[in-house]
Amino acid sequence: MSSATGIPSEIDAWFAGRGWSPRSHQREMLAAADAGLHAMLVADTGAGKTLAGFLPTLAAFCPSRLDGAAPPDGLHTLYVSPLKALAHDVQRNLLTPVEEMGLPLRIETRSGDTPSDRKARQRARPPHVLLTTPESLSLLLSYPEAATLFAGLQRVVIDEVHAFATGKRGDLLALALSRLQAIAPAMQRAALSATVADPEEFRGWLAPWGDVDSVALVQGEQGAQPHVGLLLPTEERIPWSGHAATWAIPQLYEQIAAHRTTLIFTNTRFLAEYIFQWLWDANELTLPIGIHHGSLSKEARRKVEGAMARGELRALVCTASLDLGVDWGDIDLVVQMGAPKGSSRLLQRIGRANHRLDQPSKALLVPGNRFEFIEAIAAQEAVELGVRDGEDFRPGGLDVLAQHVMGCACAGPFREAELLDEVRSSLPYAWVDEEIFARVLDFVATGGYALRSYERFKRIVKDKDGTWRLAHPEHAARHRLNAGIIVDNEMLEVRFRNGRSLGKVEEMFGAGLKTGDTFRFAGIDLEVESIKDLELIVRAARKSASIPSYSGLRLPITGTLAQRVREMIADRAGWARFPDDVREWLEVQDYRSHLPVPGRLLVESFPHRGLEYTTYYTFEGWNANQSLGMLLTRRMEERGLGPLGFVATDYTLAVWGVKPVEDPVALLSPDILTHEFVDWVQQSHLLRRAFREVAVISGLVERQQPGKRKSGKQVTFSTDLIYDVLRKYEPDHLLIQAAWADARQRMTDVGRVGDVLDRAAREIDHVQLDRISPLSVPVISMVGRENLPSGAADDDLLLEAESLASLAMRVEPLEDVGGD
Structure with a gap:
């Protein structure tokens, strides 16, 4: 029998035995399923979203609901997650309530790492619950027995739906859902997320035929407000440039020593290896510190994941490979190294700490430079205000x-x-x-x-x-x-002679190696013994400073967060909360030039080291600025301005050449996205x-x-x-x-390039200066270093930036300081 809440007595008793009671959104998810509806759940991290998604499945196997009938046979529920690690983590956490309630449920995982014999057995004798990824589900549907396998499917639970619904993996999953619905018309869909910006859009994505009325929107209970702090230099100034934030390693190590378990997020695989190396060099107490990213071998990842689950590590440096939903209860601090790039992404990462609705998560942001400091403050405030961001839906590929x-x-x-x-x-x-x-x-x-x-x-x-x-x-x-x-650049397997795999590096990196060369990977110093086919055979080495870099599109700052950064820079009254050096940086910029403000495009032109520079403060992300740089230099070439190069950050584009840019409005006319864009891309x-x-x-x-x-x-x-x-x-x-x-x-992020052109057409502030401005120091210091991996050139960047800053921060006219 069911309790007064509609929840089977076995589940009610399990909650009561732990001193809990079902949360309102968990009850609503079960009620939606009982009413024959699909459901979209938006709830804070630690709110029991996964259990809410699975409650209808657990209820279907409770004796009180079966009323003497045999348990359902065959595949009953599919759980789809964006990460293999998340599926394995959910399996661990789901097995506990199933075993404690004594439910006759078999739960298994299926991914690219699953042995072929187990995959074959799953098709012939499927478990009741299968935890998988969009790619593995699509492959399952390609077998002749798919119609039989999925005929009795009752439920699909899509976890962390925000992470892939707007991309090509979401396209693949949407097509798989349509195929499943055709095979099993009564199948119910449920999607879960903590960081959806627009739940209505996701309801439309989830619903068959876009029928949003068939999808119940369930809002979770409000969780405890996270505690998000900033780590700042204790004696030195906030760096002008650089992204690795290695200045913070001594303080970061102190934080690791003071907490049970610290999860340290980086934005790239290179930075994960780089920060891990710096932490290991500073590890005087020999604390157990691990590393996790997508290019490590399955064995290496599983080993680290198991150590974290058992509470054996004090810190783990990772990438987005652990962004989503992984529940390790001993984590009491999350650190974001460098810029967060988006409030939703930051919130997702913060939620890995404590992972309980009634306890605040604790996080530290570690900005690499001054722009990143303002971005970190903007993200911190967005999290406090509950502002979310995300990618727009676009037509399927x-x-x-x-x-x-x-x-x-x-x-x-x-x-x-x-x-x-x-x-x-x-x-x-x-x-x-x-x-x-x-x-x-x-x-x-x-x-x-x-x-x-x-x-x-x-x-x-x-x-x-x-x-x-x-x-x-x-x-x-x-x-x-x-x-x-997922189409990565081709990879080379990194193996010891005994066959043990460490993971993969990109072929472009491996092609530059020869026998005897050394590099650091998976936290180990390695020497190349031989290169055979698609394998690097290695052995342990004494020491190496080289770290594999990985190409691919950079993670740009979201439009929502970029707008907040612009607003903070324009808000002079709010500068009081900034450290003295950041406040001084903005004050001198305001005195010597203009500030980039919302709705207007700031463009600065100035001579520097015998060349003419122009900086565009777009705040539209690295990809858009890179594209704009390519288009502008082509147009400058046509107009005889002699462009020599450009460099882009998330915030700024700097272009230099032989002749000055006197009319940026003409260069930024909207027709650049017709003729020049097409020609350039082709x-x-x-x-x-x-x-x-x-x-x-x-x-x-x-x-x-x-x-x-x-x-x-x-x-x-x-x-x-x-x-x-x-x-x-x-x-x-x-x-x-x-x-x-x-x-x-x-x-190319052509949509965001278009936004820059729209602003330029409406309102543009073109300031002609006698020398470099304070806000342009971070981007100009990167000239000549932009092709190096992020972090590798930080020392050089800092030296160059300090040299440029001494010139930029002078408030007297150039003729009074003896020239450039």
């Missing part, structure tokens, strides 16, 4: 749709109209019409007009009765080997890079063949060759269209 179509064909024959109807029931693909879908099918069937004469691109065929099926059974195995959404590496990714995702180019994996050079050679053919003979090819969408939306 055609490359992902092509992969899904191929997966459906692997599962069995399908009819075009039926599959289109299924695809359109997902929000990302509601825009796809019959003509576009026919183009997708033609691409999967032939490769497109320019490639249809090549037999290897013929993967599906259409029978006389209109049914589509695989052209040959071997295409199914090849699809499953290569399917996926002639640059960006469109080729985007094409490489969509060609791999769509299945046109295979990274892996049975028993053999292609090198990055081989994949790039293949995609470049096909790209050149299509550009010449079929420029409107489906994948060229998909590559353009990626180049616009993700690689």
Whole structure:
């Protein structure tokens, strides 16, 4: 029987036995399921979101609800998470209540790390609850037994939905949900998140056919306000430039020693290794400190995760690999090294401490430079005010749709109209019409007009009765080997001679190594013994300062947080809360030039070391500023201004050349996004890079063949060759269209570039100075160092920045200080 709250007595008793009672949002999630509704839960970290998502599943297996009937058989619930580590963590935490209540539930995980024999057994005899990722779910749906496997599916729980719903992994999952709904029409969907900025948008994404009325919105109880502090230099000034914040290592080590367990977040894998090295060098007490990031081997990650779960580590340096939902109760301090880049991301990371709704999480922000200090303050206040940010939804990628179509064909024959109807029931693909879908099918069937004469691109065929099926059974195995959404640069396995794997480094880094070279990876100093195929064979070395760097798009500051930074800089009355050196920095900027204020674009021009510099204070993120720099230098070249280079940060773009920029308004006219943008993208590496990714995702180019994996050079050679053919003979090819969408939306942040141009068209402050300004010191100090990994050049950056600052902070005219 159920209690008065509708919760089965077994679950009520379990809560009572722990001195708890079900929270209101947990009861509402169960009530929504009982009413036959899908549900979107937004609740603070530590509020028991995962348990809330699983309560309907637990209830279905309670004897009081079964009323003498046999427990449900077969796969009952799917749990989908963005991270493998999160799925394993949830399995650990879910097993406890299941065992203590004595429920007849089998729970297993499935990911890329799961052994093949277990995967086969899961398809034949599935557990009641399967914890997986979007990619693994998509692969499961590609097997002929998928219809039988998922026929009785009752529930899908999507955890940390904000982390991937707006990207290509979200596209893949949305298509998988549509397929599951077609197989099991009664299936209920539930999504969980602590940091959704607009729950209504996510309700639309979650709902079949966008029917938001079928999705209950459940708001969680308010949690304790987190305690977020800033770590500042005790004697020195806040650095002008740099990102690694290594100035804070002595103080950070003191914090580690004073707390039970400290989780230290960095924004890149390079910085994780770099900060770990600095901490280890400072580890006089030999405290157990670990490292965790996505390029470490599965064994290394599991070892660290297990040590954290057992409370054996005092600190763990990590990346976004541990951003989401991992519940280690002994963590009592979270540290963010460098800029947080967004309030939602920061809140997510803060929530790893204490992980209880009624206890405040404790966090420290460690800014690397003065702009990052203001960004940290802005993020801190956004968290206090409950302001969230996030990425916008955009149309689903055609490359992902092509992969899904191929997966459906692997599962069995399908009819075009039926599959289109299924695809359109997902929000990302509601825009796809019959003509576009026919183009997708033609691409999967032939490769497109320019490639249809090549037999290897013929993967599906259409029978006389209109049914589509695989052209040959071997295409199914090849699809499953290569399917996926995450397309990293090609990696080299790092192994000891005995076969033990440490993880992977990018092929570009490994290609520069030779026998005898040393580098530090996974916290170990290593020497290269040999390079064989796609493996680096290494042995322990004495000492190395070299650390592998990883390419890829940088994490830009969100628009919401950037706006708060602008507002704080413009708010002179609020400067009183800043340290003296930051306040002085802004005061001298205000005296000598202007301040960048919301709604206006500040542009400064000044001579420096025999060249003419112009700085644009856009606050639109590194990707957008990098794109704007490429466009401006092209336009400057056309107008005879002799551009020589540019450098970008999240906040500023600096361009230098032979002649001064006297009219930035003309350079920033909106038509730059028509002619110049198209020409630049087509002639640059960006469109080729985007094409490489969509060609791999769509299945046109295979990274892996049975028993053999292609090198990055081989994949790039293949995609470049096909790209050149299509550009010449079929420029409107489906994948060229998909590559353009990626180049616009993700690689160039063209939308944010457009925002800069809009501001320039409305209100622009162009200030002509006799020398470098205080606000331009951080970006100008990076000139000549911008291609080095973040953190590697910090010492040089600091020296250069201090030299520039002595000139920039003088308030007297240049002629009174003896020149530049």
